[in-house]
Amino acid sequence: MSLADLLTQNFFDGGPFFMTLHYLMWVLVTIFTFRAAKIIRSANNDYKKLEKLNTTILFIGGFGLLFSLFYRTMGLYSAFSVLETTSDISPTLVAGGFKASLVATLYSLLLFLVTVIIWFIFRLKIIDQKLSA
Structure with missing residues (x-):
C-alpha cells in the first residue's frame, strides 16, 4: 500500500470534512514554518514577526488537537447512542468504529x-537573538 493510498483511506475513515480541516492545518503549519525559517535566514531579522508566526504555529497544533478530541467525543457519543438502542451488534463492527474514531486523533497528535x-x-x-542583541 502506497502512502497516497494510506492517506486516502484514512481521509475517508476519519471523515472527509474533519480530515480536510486537519490536512489544511498541516498545510498552514508548513507554510508558517517556511516563513519563519525565511525570517531567521534573512539579514533583516524581524523577531516580532517571528514570534507571531511561532505562536501561530503552536496555536494551530493545539487547536487541531482539541478539535480532533471534540470530533472523536462527538463520534463516540453518537456510536454509544446507537449501541444503546440496538441489542445485537457485532464486536468486530464496534472495534472498527473505535478504530475509525482514532484516525483524526492520531493525525492531530502527530501535528501537535x-x-x-x-x-x-x-x-x-528567538531567545538566542534577544540575548545577543
Whole structure:
C-alpha cells in the first residue's frame, strides 16, 4: 500500500470534512514554518514577526488537537447512542468504529508533536537573538 493510498483511506475513515480541516492545518503549519525559517535566514531579522508566526504555529497544533478530541467525543457519543438502542451488534463492527474514531486523533497528535518541536526550535532562536542583541 502506497502512502497516497494510506492517506486516502484514512481521509475517508476519519471523515472527509474533519480530515480536510486537519490536512489544511498541516498545510498552514508548513507554510508558517517556511516563513519563519525565511525570517531567521534573512539579514533583516524581524523577531516580532517571528514570534507571531511561532505562536501561530503552536496555536494551530493545539487547536487541531482539541478539535480532533471534540470530533472523536462527538463520534463516540453518537456510536454509544446507537449501541444503546440496538441489542445485537457485532464486536468486530464496534472495534472498527473505535478504530475509525482514532484516525483524526492520531493525525492531530502527530501535528501537535511536530508543532511543539518547531515552536521549541524557533523559540530557542528567538531567545538566542534577544540575548545577543
